[in-house]
Amino acid sequence: MKFAVIQFPGSNCDQDCIAAINSIEGLRAEYVWHKETSLRDFDAIVLPGGFAYGDYLRCGAIARFSPIMQAVVSDARAGKLVLGTCNGFQILCEAGLLPGALVRNRSLRFVCEMVTTRVEVADSAFTHSCAEGTLLRLPVAHGEGCFFADAKTLRDLNQHRQVILRYADENGRIVPEANPNGSIENIAGISNRERNVFGLMPHPDRACDERLGSTDGAKIFRSMMQTINANRAQAASGLARQVA
């Protein structure tokens, strides 16, 4: 199974994503330069963290115009799994694939630390291998990771169960002290309505190795693999039925 890791100018977690995904059995990741125009050969797309285009103007605001983004948008609309971590999340919001926006941390300071997040939706394509309420320990590192959305968007997000991860304390309680950036309702990651595009501020790519203090990030990549396998099996059985 082949994942694309998009390299924007200024991406700096592209190598980490490649290493993390390649460490998972059954998965293989390859770089795709932002000036490319097709993602046809890939089963899933990852937009890595970093400072695409220096984050000038606004995080992700320039990257969304990179040539590859047309392919990302059309493949996403066609149902392919798209994961955006950190800067990738910001780019997905700017590209209109995810609602809401990521603004300056409330502290006005960059924050790098290990956080705990709670899985709010267990049957998503990205959290398949987790039960609802599972706590994932993942590192964050960002200056502009404070998720914000207007009241209506927020209502929609909740109603359609698009909030996938929230910052929680070690007992799983959603409390302000557990929130590293002041995001609204402790939101750490959301999906689109169709559930095939997922953006999160924490770095699953930095939590796929016991030596780094957590392997919870691998659960997200594995869930993606399981979803793709299940979709394929379903398509195959559908095809088999048709043939029969």
Next chain:
Amino acid sequence: MPKSNADPTVTPELVAEHGLTPEEFERIKKILGREPNFTELGIFSVMWSEHCSYKNSRKELKKFPTSGPNILVKAGEENAGVVDIGDGWAIAFKIESHNHPSAIEPFQGAATGVGGIIRDIFTMGARPEFCLNSLRFGPIIDGGTRFAISQNKEGPTARRNPQDRHSQIAANRRLFTGVVSGIAHYGNCVGVPTIGGEIYFDESFQGNPLVNVFCLGVLRHEQLVRGAARGVGNPVFYVGAETGRDGLAGAAFASRELTEESRQDRPAVQVGDPFKEKLLLEACLELLARDAVAGIQDMGAAGLTCSTCETASRAGSGIEIDLAKVPKREPGMTPYEILLSESQERMLIIAKRGKENVVREIFDKWDVPCAEIGRVTDDGMMRVRNNGAIAAEIPAKPLAEQAPLYSREAKPPSSVAAVYDRRINELPKIDNHEALRQLLRDPTIASKNWVYRQYDHTVRTGTVVKPGSDAAVFFVRYANKILAATTDCNSLYSRLDPRQGGKIAVAEAARNLTCSGAKPLAITDNLNFGNPYKPENFWQLREAVEGIAEACRAFGTPVTGGNVSLYNESPAGVVDPTPTVAMVGLIDKEEHITTQWFKDAGDAIILVGAVGGVAGPTFPNSAKSPGVGDPGYSLGGSQFLRVCHARKEGPSPRVDLAHEIKVQSAARELICEGLVKSAHDCSEGGLAVALAECCFNPSGRLGADVDLENCGGSRAGCAGDTPASTEEALFNESQSRIVISVTAENLEKTMSTLRARDVPFQHLGKVGGDELRIRADNETFHWPVVDLYDDWWNAICRAVESDSLAERIPSL
């Protein structure tokens, strides 16, 4: 000779303004065989500045040991030294200062410091893996009565009125928060994690902070590239950001003292763009993998001037460039400005002939400006044209390598003698219970989490031991190597005794690596001192260099390069001398990685080394004990005296290198045998602070029950007969001490190993409970760990977050 119409005439006044002496000017005329023009004068002034030529320190630097079996590129040969780490892999690392720019423009000054050192590393063909930094600032909290040290601390700030003091502290906080933001801004964006370092706060750094940044990169042996202009006829490319008028003559600015007027030198501070650096880094590494490069050199201090003449000088060739072809940010720049600009994120590449298209293709891919500006020649000249007309023509080698070298007058400062005379036992008694808390709250000792939370320290997914333990530990995934690195220097010891200060910086760095499970490999150093023309300052420099050299020889850790920063003086006086040592070590096996925190209740706590530094009761050969003359229990140079009694007094602790090596070897052996669950070196604040820090395990705090009765109450085996006081036992900073913890079952085995190795040790007690309990001198202290932790963890945050002027994420 070439002279543009707009250029001023070279007069003795102009020569003096360029910081060149009449003798130096004579030397220039002799090299050229004529008078230099204005542009050439500018070129000589930056190349022969202290910053580029090390003219006042080079003779001293020759005292460092620079070779060893692992050394692939020696100090001074290239931009950074390169050390073999086995299996065909090597590391390139270096530390560099950006003190002066940070003093007047903290955010950009520190940011471009990070940019410069990262370029020094990828210039060698290495991928930058992590950074450390060593910082010094004036006090950020008001200690009230602090430093009314009339006869010792010169400088007008000590006795200023409270209002002045308040504004001074606010200024110090602005510098501190600005520097931290600048480092975060640049390093985070480039994606090189900042994983450790050290920060001290002291009056002497008021107005002249020290900002030393270290970077390490990893490369295959065959990837090593040289900064040499080889191959006559090879094309010379300029790549990276356009040249602007920023940072004009920054190297010369860095070679002067800071004064009240220094703010006017703000144009000499460069402005960095980490995004451009990231693109430049990736493009250069991609190019270097394509066998198209004969030589490469970053444009740092003295920009285009330095990179052209140094590459030619190293190769013994000549170089010719045309300034009309240099990408420029603004029109109308003169040759003088283009050559002396220190615009950031630029490199000079000597391509192999016929590979020009490979260079263009890669820089085009990354959208990085790239221009062919000249070629390598065979006549040894650095020839600069401007639209064809010659603007400067100088023999490259004499310019790059034959700056005059001076040995300045050296004289010990008279105040040092006075410092030695103070009697510490005449101090007023204070509450030792409160003293520990006060020490933990002192920003120098307190946790630096407020700082490293702002640095991305987890990018590149190699940070195995995060900031906060004795040394940072980094796993280089693709090379399958585990590295440990640390920076150390106690500026106060160096002020009291620069030779000991230098030795201790090396010994402590090695001890920190040992505690993390590593074997030390090599060091890079950053010598931060005052104006070398003052004999006291030069004496400090010489003493410190000789101390470092002696210790490096003893540890077998060569000096692979570094940086000298002189003229660190503000109107308030000279900084405490700070010979910062950054040391790198290798950890053989993952199981050897050790952190400083206690792990489980019930574990036994052992002090390797003696409570008083030299012979304790279990030390068998006290008469022949190493470290004779060691002040042992003395509180000299301690943070206890500085923080709790507002005294910066000696004598400095001393280190006996043979003894130190014995202690460290024993600790390493215990770690390799798998006996050690935690290891922490005793440094600032002494044993009491070390024990408290051991209790602060990030994944769950633990208490400890410790008895110093058998060692602290008597001075058996030590010089002198008077019993040690409680505060001496708790807070003395004698060297060569490591606190380890082992399981109860392994206690006997550990002690017998130490006995067999003839290393002094003391079984102190055990881990457990929620208090740190220390019994000393018939007194028992109880500190709830939660209180100590709160003091230590939040002190810096409390000091700066209350201040609305503190610099935050910049608006871009």
